[in-house]
Amino acid sequence: MYSYKERIEAVELYIKYDQCMADTIRELGYPSRNALKQWYEEYVQLGVITKNEDRCKKYSRDQMKIAVDYYLEHGRSLSRTIRALGYPTRETLTKWIDELAPNERKVRIKRSGMLQLSQKQKNEAVIELCVREDTAEAVANKHAVSRCSLYKWKNELLGQETLITMNHSNQTKLSDDRDDLLTEVEALKKEIHKKQLEIDILNKAAEIIKKDQGINLQKMTNCEKTELIDALRIKYPLNELLKMTGIPKSSYFYQKKVREQPEKYSDLRKTVKSVFDTNRKCYGYRRIYSAIINMGQVISEKVIRRIMKEEQIIVSVKKKRKYNSYRGEITPAVENVIARDFHAESPNKKWLTDITEFHIPAGKVYLSPIIDCFDGMVVSWTIGTSPNAELVNTMLADAIAVLSKKEHPVVHSDRGCHYRWDGWISAMENAELIRSMSKKGCSPDNSACEGFFGRLKNEMFYGRSWKGITIETFMNELDDYLKWYNHSRIKMSLGGMSPILYRRSLGFAA
Structure with a gap:
C-alpha cells in the first residue's frame, strides 16, 4: 500500500513527463501501470487523490444501488462496473449484488470453461441424462458442461453398481428393447429418489436436531426421529420416511402423542x-x-x-481487583486471634470487617460492614464516597450499639490503616472488644469477609450497566441489597433460611 505522498509524487511526475508511464515508473521504481493510470484518472476527475482512509469508508445505500443497477444493465461484468464507477472492490460488489439482486449475479466460469453448478443442478442434470430421448452430448450442452462431468456426477450420485457403460468393445451393449430401457430408467429414478431422501434426512438432522451430517440414523432416539419425519413429511411419504429412519409406525405415533401433550413442568x-x-x-x-x-x-x-x-438461567460471575487500604505500619499490629477459625457457637462472638470498593461511571463508592461469623449476618454497615476514619468508626459505633453489656466479641480485620488509627483503637478499648489482625498481604486470614464481598458483587454489582446511575442512587441500591441479604436471602448452610430467620428459629434476638 503506497502512501498518499508517494501517489501524489507519482502523478506529478507522470504529468511532467507528458503522461509517459514508462519514464515515470523507471525513475520512481513504482507503481504498476494500472495503478498509475487509476491515480491519474482520480486526480483529473476530483482534482485530488483520495487518501487511504477515505477509500476504506462505508458506502451509502444509494451508491450500492447505483453500482448494482449499472452491473445489471451493462453486461453483468464486475470489472466493467468498477472501472466505470471507480468503486468498489470485486468482493464488495459481489456482496452488494447478492444482497440487492439475489440470483442475478453471473456464475463464475472455471478455467475449463464449464459452469460451476450447485448440487441440486447436478442432480437435475443426472436425472435428465438417465431419462433422455436425445444424446448425452445434447444434455451436456444444455447444462453447459462436458459429457465426462455428467457421467462423473452420475457415478457419484448412483454408485458404481448402477453404472451403465457405453462405447467399449469389451462391454455389453444396451438392449434395443424399449421396455427394458424404460424399466431401467424407472429403477434409476427410484435410486435417485432414495439417494435424495438420504441427503435430505442427513441435512435436516444437522439443521433441526443439531446432529452431525455423518450421524448414524439408527443411533438417534425415537423422539429425534419423529421430529425429523415431521419436518420432511411435506416432501416425502410417511412410509418411506419410517423405513429410512428405522422407527416403527406405532412408535412414531406414540412420540407424536407425547409431544402434543402439555409439558409436565x-x-x-x-x-x-x-x-x-x-x-x-x-x-x-x-x-x-x-x-x-x-x-x-x-x-x-x-x-x-x-x-x-x-431456559438459559445463568448466574453471571466476574472477578475484579480488590481494594487495598494498607498504608504501612502506622501503629503496632495485634495478634491474629481468629487464626482462620470462622466458626462461632452463638451470635456476637466473632466479627469480621474490611472495606471494599465499587467503581461506577459516576465515581467510587466504599462499603464498610461488620459480618457475624455465627450466621454471616451483616451486623452494621456504612456506605460513603471516601474510605476515611469516619466511615469505619461510624460502622463500629452502630455495631457496638446492638451488644449487651456481657457481649465482647473479637473484631478481626486486615492491617489497613483504618483499623490502626487512634479513633478505632480507643473505641475498641472503651467497648472492651478484642482486636485481631491478619498477616500482612494474607487475604486467606480474612477469607470469610472476602467471600461475603465476592457474593455481594456477583449478585448485585457485576453484570449490570451503571451508566447514568448517580452516586446517591447506587448507595441506596447497595443499602437495599444488604437489608435483603439479612432478611430474605436464603443460605444453604443455614438450612435454606435467611440469617434473621435462622436466629429467630434458634431463639436468638434478631
Missing part, C-alpha cells in the same frame, strides 16, 4: 424464573431448589438443574 418453569428474577438473578440451582421446597412443592433437584439449563 410448565408451571414449574414459571416458578423457577420467578424465584430467580425476584432474588436479583443471583440464585443458583441449590438455592432455587431450597426456595421451591420452602414453598411446599416436592421436586427433584435434577429437574431444577435441567430447567435452568434449558
Whole structure:
C-alpha cells in the first residue's frame, strides 16, 4: 500500500513527463501501470487523490444501488462496473449484488470453461441424462458442461453398481428393447429418489436436531426421529420416511402423542424464573431448589438443574481487583486471634470487617460492614464516597450499639490503616472488644469477609450497566441489597433460611 505522498509524487511526475508511464515508473521504481493510470484518472476527475482512509469508508445505500443497477444493465461484468464507477472492490460488489439482486449475479466460469453448478443442478442434470430421448452430448450442452462431468456426477450420485457403460468393445451393449430401457430408467429414478431422501434426512438432522451430517440414523432416539419425519413429511411419504429412519409406525405415533401433550413442568418453569428474577438473578440451582421446597412443592433437584439449563438461567460471575487500604505500619499490629477459625457457637462472638470498593461511571463508592461469623449476618454497615476514619468508626459505633453489656466479641480485620488509627483503637478499648489482625498481604486470614464481598458483587454489582446511575442512587441500591441479604436471602448452610430467620428459629434476638 503506497502512501498518499508517494501517489501524489507519482502523478506529478507522470504529468511532467507528458503522461509517459514508462519514464515515470523507471525513475520512481513504482507503481504498476494500472495503478498509475487509476491515480491519474482520480486526480483529473476530483482534482485530488483520495487518501487511504477515505477509500476504506462505508458506502451509502444509494451508491450500492447505483453500482448494482449499472452491473445489471451493462453486461453483468464486475470489472466493467468498477472501472466505470471507480468503486468498489470485486468482493464488495459481489456482496452488494447478492444482497440487492439475489440470483442475478453471473456464475463464475472455471478455467475449463464449464459452469460451476450447485448440487441440486447436478442432480437435475443426472436425472435428465438417465431419462433422455436425445444424446448425452445434447444434455451436456444444455447444462453447459462436458459429457465426462455428467457421467462423473452420475457415478457419484448412483454408485458404481448402477453404472451403465457405453462405447467399449469389451462391454455389453444396451438392449434395443424399449421396455427394458424404460424399466431401467424407472429403477434409476427410484435410486435417485432414495439417494435424495438420504441427503435430505442427513441435512435436516444437522439443521433441526443439531446432529452431525455423518450421524448414524439408527443411533438417534425415537423422539429425534419423529421430529425429523415431521419436518420432511411435506416432501416425502410417511412410509418411506419410517423405513429410512428405522422407527416403527406405532412408535412414531406414540412420540407424536407425547409431544402434543402439555409439558409436565410448565408451571414449574414459571416458578423457577420467578424465584430467580425476584432474588436479583443471583440464585443458583441449590438455592432455587431450597426456595421451591420452602414453598411446599416436592421436586427433584435434577429437574431444577435441567430447567435452568434449558431456559438459559445463568448466574453471571466476574472477578475484579480488590481494594487495598494498607498504608504501612502506622501503629503496632495485634495478634491474629481468629487464626482462620470462622466458626462461632452463638451470635456476637466473632466479627469480621474490611472495606471494599465499587467503581461506577459516576465515581467510587466504599462499603464498610461488620459480618457475624455465627450466621454471616451483616451486623452494621456504612456506605460513603471516601474510605476515611469516619466511615469505619461510624460502622463500629452502630455495631457496638446492638451488644449487651456481657457481649465482647473479637473484631478481626486486615492491617489497613483504618483499623490502626487512634479513633478505632480507643473505641475498641472503651467497648472492651478484642482486636485481631491478619498477616500482612494474607487475604486467606480474612477469607470469610472476602467471600461475603465476592457474593455481594456477583449478585448485585457485576453484570449490570451503571451508566447514568448517580452516586446517591447506587448507595441506596447497595443499602437495599444488604437489608435483603439479612432478611430474605436464603443460605444453604443455614438450612435454606435467611440469617434473621435462622436466629429467630434458634431463639436468638434478631
